[in-house]
Amino acid sequence: MALGMSITDAQFLTLPSWSHFGAVRPPPGLEHMEVQSLQLQLLKALEEVSAHQPQKFTQKCGFWSEEFGLHPDSMEWLSSTKMMIRNVPARCTELELRVYLSTKTTDDFVLEMPKTSPAKCKGYAFVQMDDSVALAALAKALWQQSVPTRKSARPFKIHPAESAEKLPVSLEPCSFVV
Incomplete structure (x- = not known):
């Protein structure tokens, strides 16, 4: 490990070069779990945005x-x-x-x-x-x-x-x- 480098940076450098170019698909049979997880995360994010900035939310995400x-x-x-x-x-x-x-x-x-x-x-x-x-x-x-x-x-x-x-x-x- 180089001097002044964090442990996370050192671990990142040890990964194969292709691993950080895109998302890794879930194992066969578990694709639906990833989609539901992403949907839940998106719904939570939308609720937070609409609660804190309702006017900006309607302007950015829809016409209603x-x-x-x-x-x-x-x-x-x-x-x-x-x-x-x-x-x-x-x-x-x-x-x-x-x-x-x-x-x-x-x-x-x-x-x-x-x-x-x-x-x-x-x-x-x-x-x-x-x-x-x-x-x-x-x-x-x-x-x-x-x-x-x-x-x-x-x-x-x-x-x-x-x-x-x-x-x-x-x-x-x-x-x-x-």
Whole structure:
């Protein structure tokens, strides 16, 4: 052993040169144990990350956020022509929401806003558009927003309400050539 070298370094040098280039497969018949072990490790790591940094976790690992809904960059928006908007303030009127949405898009839309009584809405609304691309643009404009005429601290939670079923949504990454 060379002077100033740790025992671990000395043991590493005695290993065959190929052993540190890749993982060694488990013995025959025990492959399933390795996979389960890795899955458990991954689940534990994901729980730790989501517990300590929930906002960063949703941004890095997926498009869904419990606070804001489905991110506008998700491909699912391109397969839908109807959006559900949650966290609409109870005293918000249909006219108020329609005027606000008109400032966010120039495309035509149909607004449905169920009410519990003539003066109160149920806290959600539906917006339907003819074009899924226009709906995706509206989703981008509404992301993390709220009705400015109301003092609600809760932002909208948006997600597609129905699939248009005209575009196949693939889970594989895609690229656009400009």
